[in-house]
Amino acid sequence: xxxxVIHDHGAHDSHAAHQPSFARRWxxxxxxxxxxxxxxxxxxxxxxxxxxxxxxxxxxxxxxxxTIVSNGQEWNAIVTAHGLIMIFWLVMPALIxxxxxxxxxxxxxxxxxxxPRLNNMSFWFLVMGFIFVILGLxxxxxxxxxxxxxxPLTDSTYSPGVSxxxxxxxxxxxxxxxxxxxxxxxxTILNMRAPGMTMHKMPxxxxxxxxxxxxxxxxxxVLAGAVTMLIMDRNFGTSFFEPGGGGxxxxxQHLFWFFGHPEVYIMILPAFGIISxxxxxxxxxxxxxxxxxxxxxxxxxxxxxxxxxxxxxVSGISVDSRIYFEVATLVIAVPTGVKVFSWIATxxxxxxxxxxxxxxxxxxxxxxxxxxxxxxxxANAGLDQELHNDYFLIAHFHYVLSLGAVFAxxxxxxxxxxKMSGHQYPEFWGKLHFWTTFVGVNLxxxxxxxxxxxxxxxxxxxxxDAFAGWNYVSSMGAFLSGISTLVFFYVMYRVFTxxxxxxxxxxxxxxxxxxxxVPSPAPHHTFEDVPVIR
Amino acid sequence: xxxxxxxVSLGALVLLAFGMPHLAFADGYVIAPKPWEMWLPQPxxxxxxxxxxFMAFVLWIMAGVVGFVALLLAYVxxxxxxxxxxxxxxxxxxxxxxxxxxxxxxxxxxxVAWPSINLIRYEADYQxxxxxxxVTGHQWYWEYDYKSVKGLDFTSYMIPxxxxxxxxxxxxxxxxxxxxxxxxxxxFEITSxxxxxxxxxxxxxxxxxxxxxxxxxxxxxxxxxxxxYGECNQICGIxxxxxxxxxxxxxxxQYQAWVKKAQAEYADNTPNRTPAVVRPALVxxxxxxx
Ligand code: HEM
Ligand SMILES: [Cu+2]
Ligand SMILES: [Cu+2]
Numbered sequence: 001x002x003x004x005v006i007h008d009h010g011a012h013d014s015h016a017a018h019q020p021s022f023a024r025r026w027x028x029x030x031x032x033x034x035x036x037x038x039x040x041x042x043x044x045x046x047x048x049x050x051x052x053x054x055x056x057x058x059x060x061x062x063x064x065x066x067t068i069v070s071n072g073q074e075w076n077a078i079v080t081a082h083g084l085i086m087i088f089w090l091v092m093p094a095l096i097x098x099x100x101x102x103x104x105x106x107x108x109x110x111x112x113x114x115x116p117r118l119n120n121m122s123f124w125f126l127v128m129g130f131i132f133v134i135l136g137l138x139x140x141x142x143x144x145x146x147x148x149x150x151x152p153l154t155d156s157t158y159s160p161g162v163s164x165x166x167x168x169x170x171x172x173x174x175x176x177x178x179x180x181x182x183x184x185x186x187x188t189i190l191n192m193r194a195p196g197m198t199m200h201k202m203p204x205x206x207x208x209x210x211x212x213x214x215x216x217x218x219x220x221x222v223l224a225g226a227v228t229m230l231i232m233d234r235n236f237g238t239s240f241f242e243p244g245g246g247g248x249x250x251x252x253q254h255l256f257w258f259f260g261h262p263e264v265y266i267m268i269l270p271a272f273g274i275i276s277x278x279x280x281x282x283x284x285x286x287x288x289x290x291x292x293x294x295x296x297x298x299x300x301x302x303x304x305x306x307x308x309x310x311x312x313x314v315s316g317i318s319v320d321s322r323i324y325f326e327v328a329t330l331v332i333a334v335p336t337g338v339k340v341f342s343w344i345a346t347x348x349x350x351x352x353x354x355x356x357x358x359x360x361x362x363x364x365x366x367x368x369x370x371x372x373x374x375x376x377x378x379a380n381a382g383l384d385q386e387l388h389n390d391y392f393l394i395a396h397f398h399y400v401l402s403l404g405a406v407f408a409x410x411x412x413x414x415x416x417x418x419k420m421s422g423h424q425y426p427e428f429w430g431k432l433h434f435w436t437t438f439v440g441v442n443l444x445x446x447x448x449x450x451x452x453x454x455x456x457x458x459x460x461x462x463x464x465d466a467f468a469g470w471n472y473v474s475s476m477g478a479f480l481s482g483i484s485t486l487v488f489f490y491v492m493y494r495v496f497t498x499x500x501x502x503x504x505x506x507x508x509x510x511x512x513x514x515x516x517x518v519p520s521p522a523p524h525h526t527f528e529d530v531p532v533i534r
Numbered sequence: 535x536x537x538x539x540x541x542v543s544l545g546a547l548v549l550l551a552f553g554m555p556h557l558a559f560a561d562g563y564v565i566a567p568k569p570w571e572m573w574l575p576q577p578x579x580x581x582x583x584x585x586x587x588f589m590a591f592v593l594w595i596m597a598g599v600v601g602f603v604a605l606l607l608a609y610v611x612x613x614x615x616x617x618x619x620x621x622x623x624x625x626x627x628x629x630x631x632x633x634x635x636x637x638x639x640x641x642x643x644x645x646v647a648w649p650s651i652n653l654i655r656y657e658a659d660y661q662x663x664x665x666x667x668x669v670t671g672h673q674w675y676w677e678y679d680y681k682s683v684k685g686l687d688f689t690s691y692m693i694p695x696x697x698x699x700x701x702x703x704x705x706x707x708x709x710x711x712x713x714x715x716x717x718x719x720x721x722f723e724i725t726s727x728x729x730x731x732x733x734x735x736x737x738x739x740x741x742x743x744x745x746x747x748x749x750x751x752x753x754x755x756x757x758x759x760x761x762x763y764g765e766c767n768q769i770c771g772i773x774x775x776x777x778x779x780x781x782x783x784x785x786x787x788q789y790q791a792w793v794k795k796a797q798a799e800y801a802d803n804t805p806n807r808t809p810a811v812v813r814p815a816l817v818x819x820x821x822x823x824x
Contacts, residue, residue, distance in 0.1 A: 243747025382653030455736030
């Protein structure tokens with residue numbers, strides 16, 4: 001993607017004149033970069049809270065018969081909040097609201113998002129949602145229903161009190177936030193590309209966000225419907241999911257996973273986008289098989305909507321359903337494989353520099369493949385009967401999320417922090433962060449495969465003593481990961497206190513997308529004149 | 535991926551690990567989780583044996599895939615790092631490899647899917663059982679209703695940690711295990727009286743949700759007399775981790791003797807259901823049902 005840009009380095013100064021007040025800039029922001037920064041800040045805060053909860057959980061599980069968490073209800077509330085926070089307030093805001101807001105307009109040569117005020121509104125809905133999910137954790141006995149919210153446990157009989165209502169409403173708020181964001185991204189990408197930026201010249205990260213936005217647009221309303229029905233069942237005497245009133249708890253599972261499976265791709269497609277850019281930049285080679293990469297994402301997005309009941313193999317769905325959902329799920333591995341092999345082919349023949357972002361990207365590729373492989377195992381309904389809801393499942397989705405999506409977030413952070421802040425991260429500390437994280441998370445999650453095969457169920461605060469060994473190892477890994485986060489905070493400290501001035505394109509020849517032709521940090525208004533792409 | 539070496543004389547290992555004198559069982563054959571276990575439990579049923587076999591098959595293939603990707607990555611890292619390869623190539627297409635990496639995975643998936651579908655059908659075939667046990671999940675205990683034995687319907691609670699007797703396993707042993715004849719096909723009719731629960735027997739390869747208002751079928755056949763364990767595997771409230779499942783398989787004659795005894799003994803042990811209308815505070819309720 002060769003590009004030329006007519007742009008004016010003086011542009012920055014001409015705007016320095018009307019500096020908005022702090023409140024105006026951050027509380028009423030309409031600038032995509034500022035909103036992106038807000039999203040990333042929110043993700044860091046959520047990451048600290050959600051990560052703190054996971055440290056608590058691993059401390060409890062370090063030994064059998066442990067008493068750090070005082071009872072099962074408290075435990076369930078922690079598990080619920082951890083899952084929801086990590087998904088809706090860490091991974092999604094970082095990848096979509098954060099990097100998406102920052103770089104989609106820049107990469108397509110647009111001055112800003114299509115609807116700047118809507119953009120601001122999306123962010124504040126997210127903050128409200130976060131307050132609600134925390135209330136769901138701390139008010140009363142806490143909402144201990146699991147992130148999957150399955151009724152009847154979610155009903156007012158079994159989860160009395162207002163905390164579960166807080167949790168349910170938090171999903172409405174996060175949902176509206178995502179939905180508005182999705183509309184904004186679709187409008188921006190379809191309408192505001194610079195002249196010459198055809199769809200088939202769009203950078204892969206933009207494609208990834210576009211597909212993600214469509215997934216959100218179709219999936220979030222279904223979640224909203226299901227959550228609304230739960231709220232009605234709890235508070236207004238309906239019985240959508242109550243067998244006593246002719247309702248069906250399994251219906252909820254269908255609705256939830258019709259949202260839930262696309263949701264997992266909502267979390268990973270933007271990560272795919274980031275990894276493509278990082279791999280290409282540090283290999284100093286263009287993406288291998290650009291069209292394959294684009295249409296693999298489109299295919300994954302489409303297939304993501306027709307596999308949902310692989311989460312329900314043990315819910316009593318029929319034999320034919322199990323066979324269909326198994327086969328459909330296996331099919332997704334094909335476009336996923338195309339992505340993985342194309343990344344490796346992009347590296348093949350390259351002149352690869354292993355800076356921190358590239359370390360995280362290569363780490364991502366390997367660990368994502370491990371998670372994908374266990375996904376294939378779980379897709380076999382006959383094996384899922386053995387592994388469903390046990391630690392093998394926990395290992396699977398943490399490999400694709402905590403080691404996949406989160407590695408991509410770090411890759412993106414190290415790749416773009418110079419562009420966002422104007423300061424470079426310290427390479428040594430970045431690499432140290434990578435290696436401590438890599439060792440820590442593998443030590444945490446790999447033993448979970450063994451625990452799962454041996455039959456340890458998920459969402460247990462206490463377990464039979466035979467599971468003690470691997471749980472101890474896993475907790476040690478978790479604490480190492482916790483320490484690695486401190487290294488990351490130190491990296492951030494160094495970034496914000498650095499005085500070094502950065503070039504526009506500090507990665508050099510490999511970085512070819514439009515964000516690399518504007519100064520670092522990117523000025524408040526990116527393009528004073530419309531760039532023209534040839 | 536198959537650690538058959540780890541399977542050494544189960545019973546012995548378990549006894550060693552827990553320092554148990556002896557189990558209530560004639561031959562002491564017990565399948566329970568073992569310390570540092572890395573593979574599936576010893577199969578207690580033909581279903582688990584098939585799952586074990588197929589799991590090894592799929593995991594080996596997947597290990598091959600992961601290994602292959604790891605090798606490619608390692609090669610690329612060593613061969614194409616900036617120090618060794620100064621000038622990057624500009625190749626961005628190669629139809630042959632692109633077709634190959636689409637077709638080969640598809641073929642591998644076919645190889646997996648075929649036996650997998652057979653396994654699904656096998657697991658679903660609960661017809662023509664010797665007997666039916668209706669399993670009802672409650673907050674937080676199980677209820678076993680023997681459909682073929684009149685009046686035999688009893689509850690099964692976990693032994694709380696402070697009441698454990700020597701030979702019992704913490705968090706797995708229960709007061710009244712489900713007792714069944716070995717070598718016969720048993721059908722489970724699984725349901726729930728309140729929230730979802732999960733009827734999960736890892737060493738038998740059985741797992742189904744217990745769903746209120748619905749009956750979900752599954753089945754097993756315990757190959758040998760012995761004791762087998764399982765756990766609730768769907769979040770169900772404060773004591774989710776405290777409603778294990780214990781199944782004892784007896785030779786047929788002993789089973790029949792047990793039925794006679796149980797009919798008398800459990801006559802007034804029809805479930806003392808937790809009242810659904812007036813619910814005490816969650817924590818008290820949890821203590822009360824321990
Ligand atoms: C090759 C690709 C994948 C396949 C074949 C696959 C397959 C599966 C299957 C069959 C399950 C259900 C297992 C069960 O409930 O027993 C599952 C669960 C899950 N997967 Fe994947 N998966 C894949 C990739 C991903 C990705 C990319 C993500 C997210 C980034 C993801 C996140 C999850 C999560 C969060 C769950 C657990 C949900 C829960 O029950 O809490 N998976 N996967
Ligand atoms: Cu899924
Ligand atoms: Cu349970």
